Amino acid sequence: MMNYRYSRHYTGPVQAVIFDWAGTVFDFGSFAPTQVLIDALAGFGIEISMAEARIPMGLAKWDHIRALGDMPQVAARWHARYGRPMSDRDVDAVYEAFMPLQVSKVGDYSQLISGALVTVAALRGKGIKIGSCTGYPGVVMQALTPIAAERGYAPDCIVATDDLKAGGRPGPWMVLENVIQLGVSDVAACVKVDDTVPGIDEGLAAGMWTVGLSVSGNEVGLSAEEWVALPTAEQARKRTAAEKKLYLAGAHYVVDTIADLLPVISDIEARIARGERP
Template sequence: MNTALASRACPALQAVIFDWAGTLVDFGSLAPTQIFVDAFESFDIEISLAQARGPMGLSKWQHIRLLLDEPAIAAQWQARTGRPPADSDVDALYERFMPMQIAKVGQYSQPIDGAAQVLAWLRGQGLKIGSCSGYPRQVLDVLLPLAAAAGIRPDHVVAGDELAAGGRPGPYMALANVLALRIDDVAACIKVDDTVPGIEEGLRAGMWSVGVSLCGNEVGLTRSELDSLPPATASELNRQAQDRLRQAGAHYVIDTVAGLPEVVAHIRARLARGERP
């Protein structure tokens, strides 16, 4: 077989691209969801944490747009203002959300157990580390130094508001990492995310997609909240989260990023057999 064709058929793994909240930091992905609740409340609109979690993974402007499109929330807006919500209202909510998010993100920046160790292990394996987030760049500018001090330093970071093409569930942020990291085959990349749009992002980019269930948005509980539950209840919540991520198309689902090394070994073996995502 032609050497170039063989290389194309069986790329070696080159990079892992991570989401941030609920994947590397912020067990339960509380920072974005609670601030959405608070921002809407400042406009006298009540939304639940469950509602706030619904569009998680999208850029924050689009997230607010989808929340305002929900019939129950739109009805509140109509009753409050006398008109349906418009894009100008999304702008107003986003402008309220941003300083609140910037002020609070540091409170939720603690690394998820094992994250720093896994990133160090990946580097030891010769892999590049990318990342992307629904967070705007202004929020990441606060989060990144805090994460770096705890040992979480990706080689590249893409924010949810800095690509003209848009964010998730499109492939653009993941592909921006491919360009920045100089990866020559998207099949040589793993995308790791705790949200359905993040899984779809990886799939649309042609990558292996790995869902993170227990510590992410789909369960949506802090470590202490989870530990306070009966084991059977916690296990059932995790199973439901795993099912949603698999239904979105995840090739693998792990409880937390600490389980990634075993998945890396599986994917390397599949690539060696000539399989692609």
């Protein structure tokens, strides 16, 4: 009896690039989610720093609040104020306070990152579909999507963190929903672009190529103006630290911003043509 083993490697072009939103396409420094979380917790008498708020970035917002409450220093502040650990019911209460703030303020922070529209147009010119997913829930995306469209960005697919029963990052479900909606024939033909570790985890879990963004996103955490004002040596230090974290998460590539993406896509296509897999 003969044994047959079928093997196949995708060797075609990149079919889809799936972008995160804050810190990737919009909101240089990713301030909309973090600052609003700081404001929401302040309403409960709990002060957290911007650095603390950034630690769980990339997760769904309820999970982000839960992760903050589980951090020892934040847990100690909550216990000091309320005499007990933060419960899931407390997380619900913070989340309910957070959501209207996020909806009302998301547009204020969501300016396009320099080079985003040029990059997206160039990708579309190559026949590549533009997907997207986010740690924002659907109600926030209902507010943000028309603002983004007015500013020139309208991806072919948008998946919010609460759109799927399976959940959000770091699992693969949102990017796999992009694969389904966009009609991509092979996950190896997809590139996930994100500024956070959970976003890189998401792409890897789905079997995709992953590109981390070091400067525009959560890991550096500065506005574009603050970044430009830094001395060159300090920029290098912050960039290196962010790159290291994203590479350690498994990113195949790390670049500064979305404006640096096109050469990476060309390199990925060359690797795919050689039979390489993510």
